Structures are given as structure tokens and as C-alpha cells.
Amino acid sequence: MSELLDLDGLTKSFGGVRAVDGLSFVVGEGEILGLIGPNGAGKSTVFNLINGVFAPDRGRVVFRGIDITGEAPYRVARSGLARTHQIVQPLTAMSVLENCTVGACFGRENLSLGEAREAAVEAAVMVGLDDRLALSAAALTIAGKKRLELARALAARPALLLLDEVLAGLNPTEIDHMIGVIRRIRERGITVLIIEHLMQAIMSLSDRIVVLNTGQKLAEGLPAEVANDPSVIEAYLGDPALAAELHGGA
Amino acid sequence: MPDGAGQRELGRLTLLRRPTFWLIGIVTLVFAFAPFVGNDVQLRESLLLASIYITLASNLNLMLGYAGYINFGSIVFFGLGGYICVWLMNSHAWPMAAAAVAGGIGVSLLALLFGLGILRLRGAFFALSTIGVNEAIKAFVQNFDPWGGSSGLYLSTELFRPLGGPMQALWIIYFLLIAVMGASLYLSYLVKNSKFGLGLLAIGQNEDAAAVLGVPTPRYKALAYSASAFLPAVAGGLYFFKSAFIQPADAFDLSLSTEAIVIVMLGGQGTIVGPALGAYLYEEMRGFLLTSETFSNFQLVIAGALLLVIVLFAPGGLMGWIYGRWPRLRRVLE
Numbered sequence: 001m002s003e004l005l006d007l008d009g010l011t012k013s014f015g016g017v018r019a020v021d022g023l024s025f026v027v028g029e030g031e032i033l034g035l036i037g038p039n040g041a042g043k044s045t046v047f048n049l050i051n052g053v054f055a056p057d058r059g060r061v062v063f064r065g066i067d068i069t070g071e072a073p074y075r076v077a078r079s080g081l082a083r084t085h086q087i088v089q090p091l092t093a094m095s096v097l098e099n100c101t102v103g104a105c106f107g108r109e110n111l112s113l114g115e116a117r118e119a120a121v122e123a124a125v126m127v128g129l130d131d132r133l134a135l136s137a138a139a140l141t142i143a144g145k146k147r148l149e150l151a152r153a154l155a156a157r158p159a160l161l162l163l164d165e166v167l168a169g170l171n172p173t174e175i176d177h178m179i180g181v182i183r184r185i186r187e188r189g190i191t192v193l194i195i196e197h198l199m200q201a202i203m204s205l206s207d208r209i210v211v212l213n214t215g216q217k218l219a220e221g222l223p224a225e226v227a228n229d230p231s232v233i234e235a236y237l238g239d240p241a242l243a244a245e246l247h248g249g250a
Numbered sequence: 251m252p253d254g255a256g257q258r259e260l261g262r263l264t265l266l267r268r269p270t271f272w273l274i275g276i277v278t279l280v281f282a283f284a285p286f287v288g289n290d291v292q293l294r295e296s297l298l299l300a301s302i303y304i305t306l307a308s309n310l311n312l313m314l315g316y317a318g319y320i321n322f323g324s325i326v327f328f329g330l331g332g333y334i335c336v337w338l339m340n341s342h343a344w345p346m347a348a349a350a351v352a353g354g355i356g357v358s359l360l361a362l363l364f365g366l367g368i369l370r371l372r373g374a375f376f377a378l379s380t381i382g383v384n385e386a387i388k389a390f391v392q393n394f395d396p397w398g399g400s401s402g403l404y405l406s407t408e409l410f411r412p413l414g415g416p417m418q419a420l421w422i423i424y425f426l427l428i429a430v431m432g433a434s435l436y437l438s439y440l441v442k443n444s445k446f447g448l449g450l451l452a453i454g455q456n457e458d459a460a461a462v463l464g465v466p467t468p469r470y471k472a473l474a475y476s477a478s479a480f481l482p483a484v485a486g487g488l489y490f491f492k493s494a495f496i497q498p499a500d501a502f503d504l505s506l507s508t509e510a511i512v513i514v515m516l517g518g519q520g521t522i523v524g525p526a527l528g529a530y531l532y533e534e535m536r537g538f539l540l541t542s543e544t545f546s547n548f549q550l551v552i553a554g555a556l557l558l559v560i561v562l563f564a565p566g567g568l569m570g571w572i573y574g575r576w577p578r579l580r581r582v583l584e
Contacts, residue, residue: 077464106464
């Protein structure tokens with residue numbers, strides 16, 4: 001498995017708070033890597049450091065062998081790295097198709113408007129939004145907007161997709177659908193780095209998992225290994241004795 | 251890539267097949283010939299002002315309507331273009347067309363430079379900085395002796411001679427201003443239907459999301475700012491040549507910038523025909539109020555009230571209202 005994304009000693013402080021602290025991990029080509037951790041662990045900040053929304057104070061981001069540390073988000077997007085937002089950011093005055101066309105136009109392949117429309121339709125089909133192409137993005141339900149985030153990122157035909165809580169706020173049927181979509185995305189050869197709070201979902205989806213706590217890497221490994229790691233359980237539940245009890249009882 | 255070329259060809263064909271494309275051409279021709287047919291000088295002067303309003307509003311719309319950046323000082327393009335053109339003709343004996351185009355290019359390049367700087371600001375800060383640009387250039391011109399300082403430049407009527415005397419020159423200038431108006435509308439049309447335009451619209455709705463999607467925001471914003479400067483600057487050159495006089499107070503009059511904003515909002519920001527419709531109606535209203543003679547510049551009072559009403563009750567302007575009422579017209583009148 002060759003490295004697609006290599007994070008090396010990433011550090012970022014906001015005021016006196018160290019949101020990400022010396023974080024290093026590698027995302028291999030073709031895998032689904034889950035990034036988990038309690039609220040405030042710094043997961044979304046990691047995404048923002050990777051795609052250039054923030055520049056790190058220290059450390060490097062290497063994507064496909066090229067150092068992209070601190071590059072502007074649009075340059076990172078052009079290099080083949082797409083993402084979704086935890087809080088959906090639809091272009092509300094545009095239709096679903098137009099939203100996806102923006103993603104396709106300015107994504108990895110620098111498509112013309114006509115080609116971008118085809119890529120946009122393809123992406124919409126993949127997430128199951130093709131019946132709502134002409135609908136205004138503002139008119140979508142929250143589940144629809146989550147799918148739109150994903151479709152827009154997919155339309156860019158990225159090599160790496162960062163998914164920030166695409167399952168949050170969805171009902172069980174929608175979650176099942178979304179998990180299926182993510183699996184199909186990986187089958188297409190797109191590597192996925194995913195942040196998620198729904199443990200069951202992320203445990204079944206991910207090949208490997210990185211656990212983040214207070215900006216530092218707490219654990220890394222296969223889902224089963226991580227789930228049984230006492231320090232992870234403690235971070236989530238606070239009290240190791242309680243954690244052990246609950247874990248034993250489960 | 252033969253496939254890509256074929257698709258582009260197809261794209262061009264569908265552009266030509268759209269009603270808006272033909273509408274722009276027809277409106278431009280009507281503007282050009284309506285006063286010419288009956289040799290109606292009064293109608294010509296009224297349409298000339300309307301065409302300038304359309305040019306200013308339509309280009310302002312590239313920033314305001316597409317990219318979502320409010321440019322309060324857009325009149326600086328018009329005034330500076332006027333100065334460059336008049337000065338080149340007066341002091342360097344340039345022919346009119348060359349001087350006007352040179353004004354356009356000069357102002358456009360300057361806008362590109364300024365744009366790369368001030369477009370790092372957003373919202374109210376950007377809006378304020380555009381007023382700053384206008385005031386700074388006005389102050390510079392007021393103190394720039396080769397351009398006559400605050401008393402301005404007078405043109406010799408001799409300059410009308412190569413155009414066949416003043417009477418004929420006024421018609422030529424009129425036709426050129428109408429052509430600039432038509433070009434402005436086509437520019438709006440082409441930008442809106444291009445990848446560049448899609449990027450600008452994305453910036454206008456959510457700049458951060460646009461950047462994450464890969465839209466090169468600093469470059470696109472600066473290009474839009476620069477593109478929106480070119481035709482107003484050319485129009486300024488022609489207009490001030492026609493007046494045979496230019497002074498800083500007229501050239502950099504902020505109230506005209508404000509009127510352009512009202513026009514764009516009135517017609518419908520982000521649409522192609524909206525600013526033209528707004529400009530025509532606004533000019534008609536202005537003409538009506540001027541003949542009442544009760545107030546001078548009363549149109550500005552109306553403009554202020556109009557802006558309030560639009561922002562509060564109809565943020566989509568006239569076109570927004572039309573689209574809401576007849577959704578199918580969205581495809582016909584873009």
C-alpha cells in the first residue's frame with residue numbers, strides 16, 4: 001500500500017489552545033481511514049489543515065508526494081483533494097446540478113463547462129440525487145444537503161476524499177444508504193478519510209482507525225484493536241473503571 | 251481533444267440559440283436607430299444617458315450581482331477613462347477611438363492591480379475601500395497639473411473636425427456609446443454562461459465554500475473587477491469627449507456610482523437583462539423628475555427610497571419578481 005497522504009508533526013494553536021498537537025499519520029492509497037475522537041479533539045481542524053483552510057504552525061502535509069502545507073484551498077482542490085463540510089455549505093441560489101458542476105469544473109481534471117456537467121450528473125447519480133438535479137439547493141432536506149456535499153466533492157473526481165460527519169443528522173435508512181455510497185466510492189479507487197461520531201458505522205466502514213484526543217494521536221490500528229484499547233475507552237467515557245465495566249457488560 | 255472541441259462547438263451553438271442573445275442585439279439596434287430614423291436629437295440625448303446607465307450598471311453587475319462584491323466607487327472607471335481619453339486626444343493628438351480604447355485598457359490594468367490588493371477585504375470593508383479608491387484617484391487628479399488640476403480640461407472644438415464637424419460627431423459618438431452598451435450586455439451574457447461566471451456566482455454565494463471546491467478566488471475576483479472596468483472606461487472617454495470638458499467633480503461623482511447600484515438592485519442583481527431594464531426605467535424616471543424643476547437631483551431622493559424598498563421587499567429586483575410570477579421566463583430572459 002503506497003502513501004497517498006502523509007501528515008508529519010502537524011501543530012495548530014488558536015490563542016492559547018493547542019487544537020492539533022504534533023499529529024502524524026499516513027493515509028494509504030485506496031483505503032478508508034476513520035478519524036475519531038471525543039468532541040473538541042481537533043478532528044475538523046485536521047481537515048482544515050489538510051485542505052489549506054488554515055496553515056499549520058508546524059509540520060507538513062504531503063499529498064501524492066508533493067508538499068502542500070499551507071497551500072490555498074483552491075490549489076489543494078485542484079491537486080485532487082476534495083472535502084465535505086460538517087456544517088453543510090450549499091450554494092443556495094444554485095440548483096443541485098449547478099452546485100455539482102462547480103465541483104467538477106474546478107476539480108482535479110480542470111474540465112470545461114460541458115464536460116463538467118456530465119461529471120456533475122454522474123456524481124449526482126452516485127449519491128442518489130439525480131431525481132432532483134433542477135431543484136434549488138436551498139430546497140433540499142438536511143439529508144439531501146449532506147448528499148449534495150458529497151456529490152459536489154465527488155464531481156471533482158478526487159484522488160482523496162475527506163468526509164466530515166456526513167452521517168450526522170441522518171435517520172437510519174439514510175445512514176444505510178450513505179454507507180453504501182461511501183463503499184461504492186472506495187470501489188471506484190477513491191481513497192477516503194472520514195470523521196464520524198457514529199461508532200457502529202465507522203467501525204464497519206473503516207479499514208483502519210486513528211483516534212484523536214486533545215489534538216494528539218491516542219491510538220491507531222484496526223477497528224477491533226482500537227475499540228478494545230483501554231485508553232480509547234477512557235477518553236470517550238472518562239472513567240477507566242466505568243469503561244471497563246461497560247465494556248465487560250457489553 | 252476532439253471531444254472537448256466538439257462540446258465547445260455545441261456550447262457556442264446553444265448560446266446563439268438562446269432568446270437573450272438575440273434580445274440584446276435587437277435592443278442595441280433599436281437604441282441605435284430609433285433616434286436616427288426621425289433625426290430626433292432629444293430622444294438621442296435621452297437614450298445616450300440611458301445607454302451610459304446601462305453600461306455602468308451592467309458592468310457593475312459583474313461584481314455586485316455575480317461575485318457578490320459591492321463596488322461603491324465604480325464611477326472611478328468611467329472618470330479615469332474619460333481623463334485618459336481626453337488627455338490623449340488633447341495633448342497627444344490621438345484619434346478618438348484609439349484614445350478611448352487606450353483609456354479602457356489603462357483603467358482595466360490599474361483595476362487589476364488595485365483589485366489584487368483590495369479584494370482581500372470582504373463585505374463592508376471592501377465596499378469602503380472602493381470609495382477610498384475613487385476618492386484617492388479624484389484627489390490625485392485634482393492635484394495633477396497635466397490634467398488641469400481641479401479646474402479640469404477643456405477640449406478644442408477643432409477635435410471634432412476629423413469626425414466631420416460637431417453635428418456628425420455627436421451621432422458618431424452616440425453610435426459608439428450604443429455599441430459599448432451592447433458590448434457590455436454581451437459581456438454579461440458571455441461571463442454568465444462561462445466557467446469563469448460559474449466560479450464568480452459560486453464566490454458570490456459562499457466564497458469559502460467556492461475556494462474549497464477549487465475556484466481560484468483571488469484571481470477570479472481581480473479579473474472580474476478588471477473586466478468590469480474596461481467598458482465603463484471606454485464609455486467615459488467617449489462621453490467626456492462629447493462634453494468637450496472634464497473636471498474631477500463630474501468625473502468622480504460618487505452619486506452616479508450609487509445610482510448604478512440602485513439600478514442593478516432595481517432590475518435584479520445577477521441577471522443579464524435586469525440591469526438594462528433597471529437603467530432604462532431609472533433614466534425615464536430621472537428625465538421625468540428633471541422636467542418638474544421643483545427639486546434639483548430629486549432622483550437621488552427617490553433612488554434612496556427605492557433602494558430601501560427593494561432591499562426590504564424585493565431583493566431579487568424586477569427580474570426576481572418576474573421569475574417568481576412566471577417561472578418559465580427564467581429561461582427566456584436570463
